Amino acid sequence: MKVLIIRLMGLGDVASILIPAVKIIQSSYPQARIDVMTLGAGVELMTLVPEVNAVLAVTKDQWPSDIHQATDSFMSIADVVAQQGYDLIINLDTWFMPCFLASFLKESGLNVQGNLINLSVSDLLRQVQAQTLAQTYFQTPHQYLASTYPKMRDWTLPWWNQYPNVSYPEFYLSHCCGFEHAVDISLMIEADHDFKSQAGAKKIIALSLSGSKASKQYKDAEALTVQLEQAGFFVWSQFDGSVSMLTTLGRLKVTDLLVTVATSTQWLAKLVGCPSLMMPGALPPSVLGADFVVDKVQSCQYCYQNQCVENKNFACMDIAVQDVVKKVLGSFKV
Numbered sequence: 372m373k374v375l376i377i378r379l380m381g382l383g384d385v386a387s388i389l390i391p392a393v394k395i396i397q398s399s400y401p402q403a404r405i406d407v408m409t410l411g412a413g414v415e416l417m418t419l420v421p422e423v424n425a426v427l428a429v430t431k432d433q434w435p436s437d438i439h440q441a442t443d444s445f446m447s448i449a450d451v452v453a454q455q456g457y458d459l460i461i462n463l464d465t466w467f468m469p470c471f472l473a474s475f476l477k478e479s480g481l482n483v484q485g486n487l488i489n490l491s492v493s494d495l496l497r498q499v500q501a502q503t504l505a506q507t508y509f510q511t512p513h514q515y516l517a518s519t520y521p522k523m524r525d526w527t528l529p530w531w532n533q534y535p536n537v538s539y540p541e542f543y544l545s546h547c548c549g550f551e552h553a554v555d556i557s558l559m560i561e562a563d564h565d566f567k568s569q570a571g572a573k574k575i576i577a578l579s580l581s582g583s584k585a586s587k588q589y590k591d592a593e594a595l596t597v598q599l600e601q602a603g604f605f606v607w608s609q610f611d612g613s614v615s616m617l618t619t620l621g622r623l624k625v626t627d628l629l630v631t632v633a634t635s636t637q638w639l640a641k642l643v644g645c646p647s648l649m650m651p652g653a654l655p656p657s658v659l660g661a662d663f664v665v666d667k668v669q670s671c672q673y674c675y676q677n678q679c680v681e682n683k684n685f686a687c688m689d690i691a692v693q694d695v696v697k698k699v700l701g702s703f704k705v
Contacts, residue, residue: 372403375452377462377485378413379429379469381583383635385413386642387540387556390420392463395544395552397422406455410434415616416639419558427452434468438499438509441468449475461485463548465516465526467509471495485548489517523547531658531675538660558642563621570605574627576699577645578608579636584677586653586685587632594692595630602696610636628702630695632688633659648698652688653677663702665690 374396378389393405407417408427417426433444445468452460453476462473462485470488477483478492488495498504508514513527525533526547534542544550567575576599580589589595592608599606607626610619623629624643631637633654637647641660649661655673656664667673671680672687679685 372400372458373406373456374400374403374459374461375406375408375427375455375457377408377460377469377473378464379408379410379434379466380413380464381635382412382416383638385409385416386635386638388463388543389413389417390558390642391540391544391554391556392461392548392550393420393422394555395550396461398552399550400459403459406457408452412612412616419560419617419620421559442471442496442499445472446475448472449479452476453479453481458482459484462487465512467512467515470516484519486523487517487519488515490515520548522549529675531655535655536657539658540660556638556641557644558620560617560620560624560643562624563618564625566622567625573603573605574703575625576604576606577610577623577626577629577631577636577640578606579610579629579631579634580608580650582632582634586677586679586688587634588685589632589650589688589690591690591692595695598692598696599699602700604699628663628699630699637661646702648695648702650688650690650695652685653679663698665695665698 376392376396378385389407389409396405404424405422406425406427407423408429409417410429414426414428417423433448435441435444449472460476460481460483462469465486470486473483473485474487475492477487530542540554540556544554578592578596580592596606620639620643623640623645626645629636629640629645629647631647632650633652640647646662648663649656649659650665651659653674653676668690669687674680
């Protein structure tokens, strides 16, 4: 049996959703050959997963912003996929174009499970040509998303209020997709003992304090680095893509604690068993599955918004350096 799993999202999503999904599908179909389709840094990460046979990479050029060009490009991708002879294709993505790809493959006669669009491909292309679909249709999942998983619709709701103690990977894979196997966010990587030797007898702290949004920026990173070093820690923070994924994971495996905002590094650390101290900002700590969390600093915190609704410029990220250091020290006393 030959299976393809599709998840064309960011690196943290690949670590927290695609890797455990591969393990779940492998448990369900022990004899299956499993391929994955992903993009960006996720391609490099998925080559390290032993259960994965091949990684199909989608490049930026293959995903243009213009909807006419994008549908043409993804139909070409579908032709390549169709030639691979997959017995089962599982689309776990929620973005429009991967769902369009899944619908196209399903209508081509392939066995497709997971997320689709709620229009036939012919209707969609006709309305795109006639420009009768509002832009919000492509940008708002609850408008276009259909699925073979009955509970996927819950993903479009503010589910974190209904399931406050469930992390996102568990909610998505166990609840929305209905997978019965445990969510296993782990990866066997060799520890970087040479890197550990650089620290000597000091405990190693990694810092990842800049994310993709305004709600994921910690402005006092330099001051925090200085204070942690003065407190006797070996501190590193090379998460800019300048070293390989294998090197990054090997270093995280020998790191005693990652101090991080809500970004992909947290999930990379979880893959190799490195605990994290989270600065969650606008995101509820339970959603992130955080090991340790800095104290809440704003009453409006955990709003789950990308724009600060209180016009406070995400003051929930203004955490005093000494408070972070105190939490770091406390994490080693648990």
